[in-house]
Amino acid sequence: MADNNKQISSESICLTNGSSYNSLSENDINEIIEQYHEEEEMNFEMSNDTKSGKRVRSDTEEETDTEWRVQRKGKKMKEQDKIELYISWNEQLPKQFALAKLFKQEDIKDIIKVKYINQFKVRVEFSNELSAIKFEQCKTFIEKGWRIHRAMEKSYSYGVIKDVDMDISEAEILKSITCPNDIQLVSALRLNRRNRIKDSDERWLQSEAVRLCFKGTNIPAYIYVDELRIKVDPYIFPVTQCTRCWKFGHSVKTCSSKIVCPKCGDNHENCVTENFKCVNCKGKHMAMTKICPGFLKEKRIRELMAEFNCTYRRALTMYVPPVRPTMSVMKEKEPDDVDIQT
Ligand SMILES: [Zn+2]
Ligand SMILES: [Zn+2]
Ligand SMILES: [Zn+2]
Incomplete structure (x- = not known):
């Protein structure tokens, strides 16, 4: 390497x-x-x-292939209904298994999709605004030094x-x-x-x-x-x-x-x-x-x-x-x- x-x-x-x-x-x-x-x-x-x-990482990074989707019953979400947030950190973020476990621990729900942009940045898509707000304000993540912000902001x-x-x-x-x-x-x-x-x-x-x-x-x-x-x-x-x-x-x-x-x-x-x-x-x-x-x-x-x-x-x-x-x-x-x- x-x-x-x-x-x-x-x-x-x-x-x-x-x-x-x-x-x-x-x-x-x-x-x-x-x-x-x-x-x-x-x-x-x-x-x-x-x-x-x-x-300070740029917002122009292309995406990796790592993502997971949450299985959902019922009809497909409309594109405009989903709420996208990013987690970014100066260190490597946990990989998908560890991250999923953390979300569960913190009772973060209504996740549609998690997408790794790279090791330092992950996009999380929610189907529900309240769950997105809960995620944004989660003390555990903030204390880790993670920066959580809306995708379009x-x-x-x-x-x-x-x-x-x-x-x-x-x-x-x-x-x-x-x-x-x-x-x-x-x-x-x-x-x-x-x-x-x-x-x-x-x-x-x-x-x-x-x-x-x-x-x-x-x-x-x-x-x-x-x-x-x-x-x-x-x-x-x-x-x-x-x-x-x-x-x-x-x-x-x-x-x-x-x-x-x-x-x-x-x-x-x-x-x-x-x-x-x-x-x-x-x-x-x-x-x-x-x-x-x-x-x-x-x-x-x-x-x-x-x-x-x-x-x-x-x-x-x-x-x-x-x-x-x-x-x-x-x-x-x-x-x-x-x-x-x-
Ligand atoms: Zn060649
Ligand atoms: Zn490359
Ligand atoms: Zn070409």
Whole structure:
């Protein structure tokens, strides 16, 4: 497992000489894979809340396959009648047997389904509001330090401010900002941008953009530094892609899936095939290409999350798939400048 990080290295890419992929050279492909690997590292490194030191996990995590359903007699629940809550914790949550036992102990009833998003986050669906409230207010869980919140409610909102002088530290930024309407600023994180200078050792450079994390569902339109009023824009999360299974929404550090080949989608490290098959959309491209419809969907969902300041789940309900890919979408796009995720 310690070797996970080594799975994609430039040495292990074996495209035969002269082959091309969408006019990308072999070097380009190596570059893309390396770059992915590095972004992955960056995403993980930056995943600390600068103030409390606690992990603030994003709401964009994709789901695992672990779930259990409670057998119910009678007719099926209507989708809008169910109440969804999340448990999240900074440590690993109990696995399904232990969790089910705990629910029983605490007399938590009317559960329809329990779904593990990952080891740190579980979604619980209730058929009854009173049972959901009882679960939300359960002392045993709260004392454990579990955070329980509604699925469609945001616990944190992210904004971004620009043109922040490079010599100001995150701690200073945090200290000097005041927010209107009692909005609470939780953390400030200076974002990195990709270094465009070729052959430079530094792949990432600090940028003048700073991401602000606010508690609750509101992003202020402006924040204040002394007498100065500064505009806050909604922050769009970059799409995380795992470099082990190539699925979106989690990083290799939390991956519990089998290794997947980015070229053919089978369960092995990247191979020599030129018949690409994307693991996410089954299309004829490598799993990390930015023209993948699966990637574009994830990107659009994050734009909706920023536009409507909502959770991944809510944005997913708003997402409308494109009728057919247009030429502009088919073009290989430059990745965004600012590229950091908690
Ligand atoms: Zn994975
Ligand atoms: Zn393969
Ligand atoms: Zn694809």
